[in-house]
Amino acid sequence: MTTSLVTTTPGRDTYDVVVIGAGPAGLAATAMAAGAGLSTLLVDENAGPGGQVWRAIASTPVKAPEQLGADYWAGADLVAEVQASGAEIVHRATVWSLDRQLEIGVSVGGMSSFIKARRVILATGALERPFPIPGWTLPGVMTAGAAQTMLKSSGLVPDGRTVIAGQGPLLWLLAAQILRLGGRIDRILDTTERRNYLAALPHVLDFVTSPYFAKGLAMMREVKARVPVTTGVSELAAAGEGQLASVSYVAGGRRETIPVDLLLLHQGVVPNVNLAMAAGIEHRWDDRQLCWSPLLDADGNTSVAGIAIAGDGAGIGGATVAVARGRIAARAAIEALAPAATAKLAAENVLRTALAQAERGRSFLDVLFRPAPQFRIPSGDTIVCRCEEVSAKDILDAVAIGATGPNQLKAYRRTGMGPCQGRLCGLTVTQLMAQARGKSPQDIGYYRLRAPVKPITLAELAAMPQTEADVKAVVRG
Amino acid sequence: MFKRIDQDNRPRVQILVDGAALEARQGDTVSSALLASGRDVRRATAVSGAPRLPYCMMGVCFDCLVTIDGVGNRQGCLVPVADGMQIEIQKGKREIGR
Amino acid sequence: MTRLADAIIVGGGIHGCSTALHMCLAGMKPVLIEKDYAGRHASGVNAGGVRQLARHVAEIPLSIRSMEIWARIEQLVDDDCSFESHGQVLVAENAAELENCRARVAELNALGFTHEELIDAAELRRLVPAVAETCPGGVVSRRDGAANPAQTTTAFRRKAAALGATVREGIAASNVRQHDGLWQVDVGADTYAAPVLVNAAGAWAGRIAASLGEPVPVETVAPMLMITSRVQHFIDPVVILRGRKLSFKQFANGTVLIGGGHLAVPDQDRNETMLDWRSLAVSARTVFELFPVMRAAMITRAWAGIEARTRDDLPVLGPSARHKGLYHQFGFSMHGFQLGPAAGAVMTELIVNGGTQTRIGDLGIDRFHSSQPQR
Numbered sequence: 001m002t003t004s005l006v007t008t009t010p011g012r013d014t015y016d017v018v019v020i021g022a023g024p025a026g027l028a029a030t031a032m033a034a035g036a037g038l039s040t041l042l043v044d045e046n047a048g049p050g051g052q053v054w055r056a057i058a059s060t061p062v063k064a065p066e067q068l069g070a071d072y073w074a075g076a077d078l079v080a081e082v083q084a085s086g087a088e089i090v091h092r093a094t095v096w097s098l099d100r101q102l103e104i105g106v107s108v109g110g111m112s113s114f115i116k117a118r119r120v121i122l123a124t125g126a127l128e129r130p131f132p133i134p135g136w137t138l139p140g141v142m143t144a145g146a147a148q149t150m151l152k153s154s155g156l157v158p159d160g161r162t163v164i165a166g167q168g169p170l171l172w173l174l175a176a177q178i179l180r181l182g183g184r185i186d187r188i189l190d191t192t193e194r195r196n197y198l199a200a201l202p203h204v205l206d207f208v209t210s211p212y213f214a215k216g217l218a219m220m221r222e223v224k225a226r227v228p229v230t231t232g233v234s235e236l237a238a239a240g241e242g243q244l245a246s247v248s249y250v251a252g253g254r255r256e257t258i259p260v261d262l263l264l265l266h267q268g269v270v271p272n273v274n275l276a277m278a279a280g281i282e283h284r285w286d287d288r289q290l291c292w293s294p295l296l297d298a299d300g301n302t303s304v305a306g307i308a309i310a311g312d313g314a315g316i317g318g319a320t321v322a323v324a325r326g327r328i329a330a331r332a333a334i335e336a337l338a339p340a341a342t343a344k345l346a347a348e349n350v351l352r353t354a355l356a357q358a359e360r361g362r363s364f365l366d367v368l369f370r371p372a373p374q375f376r377i378p379s380g381d382t383i384v385c386r387c388e389e390v391s392a393k394d395i396l397d398a399v400a401i402g403a404t405g406p407n408q409l410k411a412y413r414r415t416g417m418g419p420c421q422g423r424l425c426g427l428t429v430t431q432l433m434a435q436a437r438g439k440s441p442q443d444i445g446y447y448r449l450r451a452p453v454k455p456i457t458l459a460e461l462a463a464m465p466q467t468e469a470d471v472k473a474v475v476r477g
Numbered sequence: 478m479f480k481r482i483d484q485d486n487r488p489r490v491q492i493l494v495d496g497a498a499l500e501a502r503q504g505d506t507v508s509s510a511l512l513a514s515g516r517d518v519r520r521a522t523a524v525s526g527a528p529r530l531p532y533c534m535m536g537v538c539f540d541c542l543v544t545i546d547g548v549g550n551r552q553g554c555l556v557p558v559a560d561g562m563q564i565e566i567q568k569g570k571r572e573i574g575r
Numbered sequence: 576m577t578r579l580a581d582a583i584i585v586g587g588g589i590h591g592c593s594t595a596l597h598m599c600l601a602g603m604k605p606v607l608i609e610k611d612y613a614g615r616h617a618s619g620v621n622a623g624g625v626r627q628l629a630r631h632v633a634e635i636p637l638s639i640r641s642m643e644i645w646a647r648i649e650q651l652v653d654d655d656c657s658f659e660s661h662g663q664v665l666v667a668e669n670a671a672e673l674e675n676c677r678a679r680v681a682e683l684n685a686l687g688f689t690h691e692e693l694i695d696a697a698e699l700r701r702l703v704p705a706v707a708e709t710c711p712g713g714v715v716s717r718r719d720g721a722a723n724p725a726q727t728t729t730a731f732r733r734k735a736a737a738l739g740a741t742v743r744e745g746i747a748a749s750n751v752r753q754h755d756g757l758w759q760v761d762v763g764a765d766t767y768a769a770p771v772l773v774n775a776a777g778a779w780a781g782r783i784a785a786s787l788g789e790p791v792p793v794e795t796v797a798p799m800l801m802i803t804s805r806v807q808h809f810i811d812p813v814v815i816l817r818g819r820k821l822s823f824k825q826f827a828n829g830t831v832l833i834g835g836g837h838l839a840v841p842d843q844d845r846n847e848t849m850l851d852w853r854s855l856a857v858s859a860r861t862v863f864e865l866f867p868v869m870r871a872a873m874i875t876r877a878w879a880g881i882e883a884r885t886r887d888d889l890p891v892l893g894p895s896a897r898h899k900g901l902y903h904q905f906g907f908s909m910h911g912f913q914l915g916p917a918a919g920a921v922m923t924e925l926i927v928n929g930g931t932q933t934r935i936g937d938l939g940i941d942r943f944h945s946s947q948p949q950r
Contacts, residue, residue: 045536047504047557052535059504061485092555099849110548114852127537137540139519139530140478146534149554150479154502154509159480181482242519242528262478272537280847386532387539389524402733404612404744411619411725414828419539419550419804419875424532448878451850455550455804455873462863462870464856523805523829550804550873 004034004082006089009108010115015041015088017333018104018117020095020275023051024319025311026123027078028326029333033121034087036334036341041115042082043093043106049079051125051311052145053319056153067180068152069173071215071319078323097451098122098279102306105451112460119306119333122276123326126269126312129291129371130428131166132378134237136265137386140244144266148174157183160261163247165189165236168268168369169216175223187258188229189236189249191267193372203364210361235374238263267371271313274421277449280304285442288366289316290376291427292446298352299332300325308332317362324355377431384432385425387418392432399436406430406447419455422447479513492562494518499564507553507564508534508541520567542567580606580741580769582926583760585748585783586776587611588618589724589912590904592731593919594773596652599738601927606767607732607740608760610747611846614728616777617882618912622800622822622834623724624813625913627690628663628716629679633889633937634914635688640933641917642690642718648916654730659827660720661811664694664702666713666865672817673711680714690716705809705868713817721813721824724912731915748776751783758900771926773902778843778881780891780905784940789897791906791943792886797841797848797879798834798909799855803872805829810866821861831872833858836909839879848879884908892918892938894925902926903940 005011017033019026022044034040050057054075062068082089090108097105102117128143135141144164150156157178162185164175175185200207207213223229235250239257248257270291273283282303283292293315300308308329311322328351335342378384378392390413395403398412406422406429409415415429416422422429426447434444487502492510501510508531511518519528520542531541534554541553544565553564582598584591587609598605609615625645627638649655667673680693694702695712702715736742743762750761751772758772774783781793806829814823820835837854841847855877862869885891885906895901904922907914917933924931 045555047506056504061487061502061504062482063484092557094555097850097852101849105852127535128533137527137529137532139528142531143533146532149534150509150512154505154513155482155485156479156509156513157482158478160478183480280845387524389522389527402729408612408614408725408729411614411723411729417802417830417876419542419873420537421875423537450876450878451852452874452877455875457548457870458803458859458862458872458874459870461852461856461859461874464852464859549871 004085004087004089006091008090010041010043010090010106010113011088012039013114014116015039015118016337017041017119017121017330018043018115019121019123021051021123021125021311022046022049022089022091023123023125023311023322024053024075024078025125025322025326026051026121027075027082028323029121029123029310029330030087031078031081031085032327032330032345033333034085036338036345038334038337040087042087042089043095044091045094047091049082050075052149055149060152061155062152062181068177094454095275096454096456098275098307100280100304107456107460110460112456112464114465118337119308121326121329121333122307122309122313123311124272124275124313126316127272127423128266129268129270130424131265131267131375132382132384132428133265133375134382135239135244137383138238138240138244139242140240140261141238141263141265144171144174144264147264148177151177151181155181157181158262159184161186161259162262162264163187163189163258163260164264164266165191165233165247165249166266167192167371168266169212169365170269171266172216172219172223174264175227176219179223179226185227186260188223188227189233189251190229190231191233191236191372191375192231192369194232196368196370200364200368203367207361207364212361212365234372267375268369269312269316270427271315272423273313274423274449274453276302276309276313277446278451278453279307281307281309283446285440286315288363290370300329301332317359320358321355321362324351324358327351328355376428377435378428384428385413385415385418387420388414390415395429395432396436399433404437405433405445407445409433410447416447421449421453481513490558490560492558492564494564495566501558505558507543507545507556507558507562510558511553511564518566577759577766577768578606580604580767582606582771582773583608583758583767583769584773584775585751585760586774586780586905587613587732587742587744588616588775588777589614589728589731589915590618590907590918591773591775592728592735593915594775594904594922595735595740595919596731596738597919597923598926599735599740601923603927605740606769607735607742608748608762608767609742609744612744613732613742614725617880618728618777618915619725620800620878620880621724621912622824622832623721623912624663624822624824625658625720625722626663626716626813626910627913628714628719629665629815630910631889632686636934637892637914637917637921639690640920641914644916644920645913646718651916652730652734654726656727656730657723658720659722660718662702662715662717663719663813663815664699664713664715665815665817666699666703666706666710667817668710668819670711673713676712676714676817690718692717702812703810703814705866706814707865707867715812719813751786753898771900771902773904773922775904777905778841778883780903781883784903787895787898787901789895789940789944791891791940793883793906795841795843795881796884796909797839797881798836799839799850799877799879800832800834801855801858801874801877802833803831804875806831806872809868816861819861821858821865823862823866831869833862841881843881848881850877850879882907882909882911890914890938891940892921892935893940896939896941896944
């Protein structure tokens with residue numbers, strides 16, 4: 001094995017494998033592909049490896065291992081493996097284009113270039129599900145994941161009056177981490193629907209025998225010992241004049257309003273589909289996870305030849321599942337590009353068994369933490385599209401005059417046309433329009449996403465390599 | 478809203494925020510440093526001028542947009558601080574590149 | 576089950592929708608068949624330019640007539656279509672290009688057209704203050720402007736439906752045939768029959784024409800556009816270039832649209848286009864040079880719409896040369912949006928009155944089949 005090269009810009013213009021995203025799936029795929037001798041490039045938007053779940057694993061100021069927990073430090077081995085794999089690694093690189101020719105537009109330090117891949121493994125992970133409540137755009141309202149990012153990468157913890165609202169495993173993990181590090185949490189507002197407990201029962205056996213069970217229970221006990229938890233929260237709103245001042249909620253039929261400086265929202269994560277959809281990869285509505293998921297074969301191959309998806313971008317499964325999927329996708333790439341090298345790899349059935357084990361317990365979590373309709377489908381003046389500041393009522397008005405789907409809506413209200421390109425409104429728009437029109441989200445569809453999936457400046461585009469015709473014109477003088 | 482943990486012993490980095498010096502830590506992103514400062518670092522949107530602070534801190538919401546060393550609309554949550562870096566809070570003027 | 580209508584229109588772009596609306600105004604009950612949804616392709620995603628400027632002489636009368644409709648568009652479709660009339664300016668980047676402009680305006684004046692007006696450097700600077708200082712002048716068409724294409728196409732469709740047109744979206748027209756003097760078209764399990772068939776199927780119209788024995792030299796193209804984030808207001812008119820491929824327009828919301836005809840690779844059967852970023856980089860370089868103020872603007876999105884371009888870059892508008900009751904309205908070759916309102920009015924006149932006052936004689940399909948030398 002050779003030492004990997006961490007560079008500031010891709011060293012060549014063609015690679016056997018380009019892995020996009022350095023979270024669990026991307027790291028696992030990179031380690032295996034590069035380790036098998038394929039020329040492998042790992043590009044990632046962040047300053048260091050880890051993705052979201054292992055964010056800042058190489059640089060966090062939080063050194064005591066028990067504070068971030070064993071699941072966090074589990075990533076260290078894989079990071080070391082990648083560093084010894086011979087891969088080329090470029091951080092702070094933004095992939096803004098990927099097409100059917102497997103040509104990748106990547107921006108590093110304000111300069112863009114194109115690279116070609118024989119295989120692409122997308123490991124772009126997840127983002128937090130939109131949580132469109134009244135006032136969610138106010139300064140002082142953030143996602144739980146945002147607080148966790150600050151905690152891991154900068155050792156920052158809440159110290160004003162802080163409320164965490166929502167549901168899901170991440171919420172409890174974050175709360176435990178904040179408390180361990182001396183941060184402040186005044187209250188947890190649990191939005192889990194009571195009926196979900198019943199609905200999840202058929203999946204419970206699977207769950208109690210999974211690793212989630214013991215860890216989750218311990219964490220909830222740890223948090224509940226120190227923070228008041230209000231369950232059965234069925235309404236939630238943030239308020240304030242230009243800054244969050246209070247949170248009001250309804251639980252058990254009673255409305256309460258509490259003064260607060262920081263509100264952290266979380267109702268699960270969903271695949272980050274922007275790059276995959278812009279590449280033309282087919283997705284379908286997943287009615288259990290309430291999000292778009294790519295159509296994949298058992299190896300993670302998408303509808304676009306040569307592009308595979310691994311990790312939470314393939315459907316939410318968590319870090320262990322992501323690692324297993326990353327390895328399966330990499331193995332398939334190796335099998336296609338260098339079949340002889342597969343002899344030294346873990347056997348296919350071993351990898352698939354690991355995946356099946358890691359997936360155990362997920363269906364219970366999906367059903368238990370299925371977000372309530374009122375927290376997914378807002379009404380009235382509640383902002384849906386944060387970038388263009390479009391409310392639920394604006395969208396319903398557009399539906400009334402003939403907007404039939406998200407793409408028609410853009411013409412009326414510019415939803416999804418701002419810089420976030422629908423990441424924070426797309427799921428809401430689909431579900432809101434589906435409800436308004438009495439159709440399924442699958443029938444309503446999603447924004448047609450196009451490159452650049454992240455904005456680039458005109459100057460950066462202007463400085464791109466010239467066309468062959470341009471070059472010839474210059475050569476001819 | 479946020480405080481630094483005691484065990485954080487990363488090297489100090491000095492940046493300038495609208496001309497005023499701010500001490501950050503090596504490895505902070507611009508957005509983390511701004512939020513840690515306790516100052517009013519709200520930007521104003523280009524649509525209505527509404528005040529915003531970072532929401533996702535992972536590069537997807539674009540509410541952390543900030544001008545860094547003269548280049549506008551940068552995602553502050555993705556850019557690590559560097560000594561002497563000049564930050565301007567965007568006040569929604571829709572200046573090109575701001 | 577076969578349903579009778581006064582006319583079948585295939586294609587729910589600006590052209591099909593405009594024809595449907597004008598037919599309704601003339602008392603007909605048409606059925607409009609659109610395989611996706613109205614405005615899904617070029618009509619909904621073009622640059623929205625409403626331009627008489629720099630058109631081929633053969634289509635100027637149609638363009639002028641359309642401009643009259645655009646001026647009162649809200650009265651026609653109950654929607655302002657976000658139409659704004661701040662003029663369109665063609666910029667000459669050097670003295671030779673300005674000479675071409677001068678000759679062009681003189682040619683139009685000789686033909687009796689006065690909508691294009693030669694401007695010097697001072698007037699150019701007054702109209703477009705941000706333009707590079709080296710540009711010596713150009714041409715302005717002051718009544719021109721721009722509209723929101725998806726909003727416009729949808730408004731035509733909505734008004735047509737309100738006036739009694741049947742609009743079938745989501746299933747393609749198939750099995751187009753003539754039977755017992757009626758045109759018949761299948762839409763899923765339904766069949767529509769009518770004495771009149773209008774082929775307004777955009778990029779898909781060439782296939783229909785060919786299947787009816789009237790092939791036209793037409794190719795599928797996908798002109799690319801890109802748009803920036805909101806920037807401060809700095810330009811009112813639409814700007815196009817004489818020498819290079821560029822069109823440039825700032826909307827009231829501050830975003831700037833950059834187009835000009837660089838092409839993506841269309842994939843007609845997938846309803847998809849693959850962007851050519853190297854060509855978009857050429858557009859970016861042109862803007863970089865022409866409007867230095869734009870250099871730091873953020874490109875937030877790029878796209879392309881699929882449409883048909885004929886060999887001579889002119890549309891096919893008029894009756895079939897072979898079949899009674901068949902009419903063609905396609906091949907607008909990347910400049911059909913502005914023409915849509917008048918083309919629908921003219922098409923309806925051809926069908927209802929058997930003729931029109933608007934000069935469209937050079938746009939007939941027979942130009943591709945006659946023995947006369949082609950332009």
